[in-house]
Amino acid sequence: MSNKKFHLIIFGCQMNLSDAERLATALKQLGYQETKSEEEADLIGVVACSVKQTAVDRIYGKVRNWQLVKEKRPLITLLSGCVLEHDREKLKDKFDIFLDIKNLDGLAESIQKAAPEEKLALPSFFDIQPSYYSKYRAYVPIMTGCNKFCTYCAVPYTRGREVSRNGESIIEEIKNLINNGYKEIVLLGQNVNSYGLDKIKAGEKELDFPQLLTKIDQLGGHFWLKFLTSHPYDMSDQLIEVMKNGQNINPYLHLPVQSGSDEILKKMNRHYSVESYIELINKVRQAIPHIAISTDIIVGFSGETEEDFQASKKLVRDLKFNLSFTSQYSQRTGTVAAKLHADDISQETKKERFNLINNQIGENAKAYNQKLIGETHEVLIDAVNKKENNYINIGKLENYVAIHLASKEPLSIGEFYQVKITQADSWGCQAEILQK
Ligand code: SF4
Incomplete structure (x- = not known):
């Protein structure tokens, strides 16, 4: 060595x-x-x-x-x-x-x-065994690249077109993770919903995303299963059905909307309208009523008028997202938006719109979290801090709601506990422990 x-x-x-x-x-x-x-x-x-x-x-x-x-x-x-x-x-x-x-x-x-070094052959990116940074939560790439070409995004140029990983190799990696005690598996890809389609279109025998998710869900054992990121255009009824019936699939969906204005969505090349997005969310909530839905919003995109922005804010309020990855638009050289549209919204306005969206998300999150009071949930512990004679254990629910739990003895990081929610605010909930 x-x-x-x-x-x-x-x-x-x-x-x-x-x-x-x-x-x-x-x-x-x-x-x-x-x-x-x-x-x-x-x-x-x-x-x-x-x-x-x-x-x-x-x-x-x-x-x-x-x-x-x-x-x-x-x-x-x-x-x-x-x-x-x-x-x-x-x-x-x-x-x-x-x-x-x-x-x-x-x-x-x-x-x-x-620099002169010993030369070794290495397996390809997808086949290499990763050195996981966590002992209980694993991010598993199932595809890379994207074919959607949103005008503000550089991914199709930095990572290229969609390439799906072989389904058997994904399942094998996850089987090993579960056998090694991993508690949370997060499937990753720029657009996981179109997993497998590149191979299927090329005539290869491959699973599509709902089929892959079903196989992973049924591997046995108890674990949390999530996936990031979905594109609304590819969110099929079949996928909603699989989520509804899953044993281990978490009631959580991250579905970026980016804007509440059709005009801006068109400029972003997002391939859906506000109306079709709302219909989709309603369909998901009808199938899985307790699901938590988070989103991405970009404020200050080229030409975003006050009316466009108010439409985004209204959408955030009406659809009750409890988490948003909000960003202020910044033009990146090489993207279509940088070539076609001016970055014409002032920094001051972007900042103001950013804060208004996040304030609305805070209100939504508080209302969502307060409904959890009195309910029993499973929590996965991420950190433990000592405070005087007590321990403050910090974890997350299966839907990413943050939890703080006080205890006399420290809880184990990376383990599940049953808790009862006692208090709630916009940041998350306080809970008391029931049992491991
Ligand atoms: S924003 Fe997402 S869906 Fe759009 S091009 Fe980038 S990676 Fe693809």
Whole structure:
């Protein structure tokens, strides 16, 4: 075993975390050991999403420091993740390796080019055994890329078109996770609802998403099963039926709407109208009445009038989303929106609209959470803090509602407990423990 060390930095979403788990295994197979310290690393990898400018700024901040380190000792720097062509061009001279994560098997060759190393063959991205960062929650990629081409989004350019992972390999990975005591499985993809369709269209025998979800749900054992992210256009009746009848599938759906204005949705190339989105939500709630539904909203998209914005706010209120990943539109070079539309809404207005949406979400969340008072739920514990003579245990319900629980003895992180909800507010609920 070589004594070379690597350190990974992640600037992005769960998809980037999942990329990093596979990259970590690849580096271990090449003889590197993981370190939490940048200072002792021989290789520093950044797995980033350059879709947001803040991530790009953070990368530049880090890179300047590493250039100084390189003057004193050998250091290999690597960049991977969802990086726009435009950013890649600017950053390519600042990193020794740019790795397209789908070509993980080419990593050995890239390292060898950057510095002479022992050469090993690596399996492909989907087949590599990840080094999971959690011992109880696993993010499992089932597909990568996207064919939807929303005009503000860079993913179809950074990750390419949809490529589905082989169904058997997904099921095998999840079987092992369940056997190893994992409690929460989150299936990942830019548009999980269209899983398998690329292979099926090419004449290959593959499961579609509802079939895959059913097989995973029926693997046996007790675990939580979620999936991210769904596109409303591909949310089929068959999928709703599978969710309704699932044993382990959580009553939780993340369904990005982005705007409450048809005009803006058209400009975003979202492929649905506000009316069809509302019908879809009603259908989901009719099938699964207690489901929690979260969404994504972009405020300040090009040309968003006060009327467009009020339509988004009304939609958020009427559909009672209890969680929203709200963002203020920022133009990214290379996207269609950047070519066709001006970024013409002031920062001040974007900030104001952002706060108004989040205030509405806060009100919705409070109303949703208050309805949970008196109910019994299962909670998965994520953290424990000592406070004077008590412990405050922090966890989540199966629908992502945050829970705080006081106890005399600390609860176990990564374990399920039965709790009764006693108080609620917009941030989450307080509960008392019933039993493990
Ligand atoms: S569906 Fe999602 S990943 Fe695909 S282009 Fe639209 S925003 Fe990007």
